[in-house]
Amino acid sequence: MTTLSLPVLAHEIPRARKSAILGTYKRAPIQIVGGRGVELFGSDGREYLDFTSGIGVNALGYADAGIRDAIVAAAETGVLHSSNLYATEPGEQLAQRLVDSSFASSVFFCNSGAEANEGAFKFARRWARSIGGARKHEIVALRGGFHGRLFASLAATDRPEYRAPFRPLAPGISISERDLTDLENMLDSDTVAAVILEPVQGEGGVRVLDPRFLEGVRALTQEREIALIFDEVQCGLGRTGKLFAHEHSGVVPDMLTLAKPLAGGLPMGAVLLSEDIARTVQPGDHATTFGGGPFVASVALHVFDRLSDEGFLDQVEQNGAWLGERLADLAAGTPRIRAVRGVGYMWGIDVVEPAANTVARALDAGLLILSAGDYTLRLLPPLIASREELEAGLAILEGVVS
Ligand SMILES: Cc1ncc(COP(=O)(O)O)c(C=O)c1O
Numbered sequence: 001m002t003t004l005s006l007p008v009l010a011h012e013i014p015r016a017r018k019s020a021i022l023g024t025y026k027r028a029p030i031q032i033v034g035g036r037g038v039e040l041f042g043s044d045g046r047e048y049l050d051f052t053s054g055i056g057v058n059a060l061g062y063a064d065a066g067i068r069d070a071i072v073a074a075a076e077t078g079v080l081h082s083s084n085l086y087a088t089e090p091g092e093q094l095a096q097r098l099v100d101s102s103f104a105s106s107v108f109f110c111n112s113g114a115e116a117n118e119g120a121f122k123f124a125r126r127w128a129r130s131i132g133g134a135r136k137h138e139i140v141a142l143r144g145g146f147h148g149r150l151f152a153s154l155a156a157t158d159r160p161e162y163r164a165p166f167r168p169l170a171p172g173i174s175i176s177e178r179d180l181t182d183l184e185n186m187l188d189s190d191t192v193a194a195v196i197l198e199p200v201q202g203e204g205g206v207r208v209l210d211p212r213f214l215e216g217v218r219a220l221t222q223e224r225e226i227a228l229i230f231d232e233v234q235c236g237l238g239r240t241g242k243l244f245a246h247e248h249s250g251v252v253p254d255m256l257t258l259a260k261p262l263a264g265g266l267p268m269g270a271v272l273l274s275e276d277i278a279r280t281v282q283p284g285d286h287a288t289t290f291g292g293g294p295f296v297a298s299v300a301l302h303v304f305d306r307l308s309d310e311g312f313l314d315q316v317e318q319n320g321a322w323l324g325e326r327l328a329d330l331a332a333g334t335p336r337i338r339a340v341r342g343v344g345y346m347w348g349i350d351v352v353e354p355a356a357n358t359v360a361r362a363l364d365a366g367l368l369i370l371s372a373g374d375y376t377l378r379l380l381p382p383l384i385a386s387r388e389e390l391e392a393g394l395a396i397l398e399g400v401v402s
Contacts, residue, residue, distance in 0.1 A: 028363055035062030038385045040368065049393050050368045051381045056202070056234045056346075059261035059307060061382035066302055067264045074298035081293045090297035097304055101243060103252045104272035109292025113233035113259035114148025116269035117196065120255045121152050121173075122286050124227040127277040128193030131225060138192045139173045140183070144204030145197060147231055156196055158204065178209070180216040189224035194255075199245040202234035205376045206341050206348025211249035218251045227277060233259040233269070238307040238383050240344035241317030248343070261307065263300040268292075307383070316383050320344035323379075323390050330394065334402040338375075345385070349377040351401060358400055367396040377401075 019027075031043040038061050040048045053059060060067060074080075074090070082088055095107040108123070110116050121139055128136040141147060141156035148154065154163060155173035163169060176186045176195075187195070195217060201207040221228045230253040235245040237258060242248055244256065254277055259269035269291075273281070290296075306312060320343060327347055331337040338350040351358055355371035362369050372378040379397075381390060 028360075028368075030363070037061050037063070038382050038389050046366065048363070048366055048368050049389065049396065051379045051385075051393050052368045052370050053261075053380045053382045054265065055370065056239065056260045056380045057265055059238060059383040060264060060303065061384045064264070064384075066306065067299060070264075070299045070302035074295045077294065077298075080295040081290065083289065084287065084291065088294040088297070090294045090301055091292040094292070094297045094301050094304065097301065097308075098258075098270065098272055101308060102256065102272055103274060104256065104278075105275035106273050106278040108271040108273065108286065109297070110269040110271070110288050111267045111290050112148070112269050113231075113257065114150045114153040115288070115291075116233065116257035116259050116271050117147045117153045117156070117229075117231055118150055119269075119271045119286055120196070120229045120257050121156075121194065123255065123271065123273060123277055123281055124194035124229065126282075126285055127227060127280045128225075130280045132190065132193075135191055136189075136193050137172050138188075140186055140192055140195045141173065141175050142195075142197045142201075143175060143177050144201045144207055145175070145231075146201070146203035147196060147198075147233075178207075178213065180213065180220070183217060183220060187220055187224050187226055189226065192224070192226050194227040194229055195221055196229040196231055198231045198233075198235060199249065200235035200240060200343060200346060202346070202378070203372055205350075205373045206346060206378055208341060208343050209249075211251065214246070214249045214251040218253075221254075227254040229253060229255045229257065231257045233257055234380075235346060237261045237304075238313055238316055238344075239346050239380070241313060241320045242344075243308050243313060245343075262303065263296045264303040266296045266299055268296045268300055312383070316344055319385075319387055319390065320346075322387065323347065323394075326391075326394055330398055330401070336402050342379075345379075345381050345383055347379040348372050349379070349401075350375055351377055361400040362396060365396045365400050367393055367400070369397070 032040050033043045034041040038050055040050045098107050108119055125137050143158050145158050147156040152170040155169035158175050176183045199209055230246050232245050254274045256272040262268045327340045331340045336352050341348045355375055355377050358377055359369055359371055370378040
């Protein structure tokens, strides 16, 4: 929230110096120096209400005492990393907690969402080869999907502007319409190893996939012996008001990928695998130097306990439903909003002007929000945001949208 008056608008603040960081990001013209709860503090002396959560990462907000204590306790063991040549207790415990909370029998830890999806592709091919030979290797993703920026995850990502400069992308990966008939035509049981989808598409505009569509995909993939991978990197771990987004539909995948909020802001990803797939993966098939180290896993254990708490999830579900109603009211009051979509603490708002313009005005007014496509705003508040804090953000949003 803005507490200090500014002599200039934030977007007019000149950059202090040219950054030595490679220019892959179009950064906002502020520098973050601290945070508490759902607020971030800028070097310009302003406080910003954060409805981005570091793009879905900071579910517990900023300066969380539990995360700090977990970090201190993990650091005091003296072992931040020991490689995957040796087992460590935090990794073992975290994997067991994920298995106990899901369909999975095993977990592979890595360091990011894209890495989790690339791992899942490899595991899918490993399993598919064991039942159908080398021809059964293709991966099918969905229109509007986003799975990362590495070569295979980019090939599964439906953003032409991200793909075009880097062709040829990894082969054997194609994109289907979000339509069962199209999928039915593409899913050849002899050649297709896996389908990957986000139960709630994030970057592609915040689209909650219809449970009947998910049921249809599950039926098709089961019938044709094709692995179904749910990418819950953005929508998983409480963001929708359930621990896993697919719980809303009751449809269970064969693999699930997680990342963003898993370790409270430290880099961590995970692939959860069904018993059938896990049993085909052998030592040496895949690896990572850092994945699942004792430091990140200790912090993730704390975060997972908090995010999987029933009372916490109920609160997100109830506040999320209320937020959806308030956004629908907002949309009803202005022709500048075309549509509102979402669930829990994950909402997309289609606007009539380029989303970047609204994002910039919100920043000037003290609210950090995201876009998801050219004409869609995206709200991903920390899951700890109270109704009062959500209301405060909505009030700023209303002013800058209309
Ligand atoms: C659904 C989804 N999958 C994968 C990724 C890639 O994650 P990362 O940036 O950690 O590689 C993202 C990132 O936004 C995502 O939203």
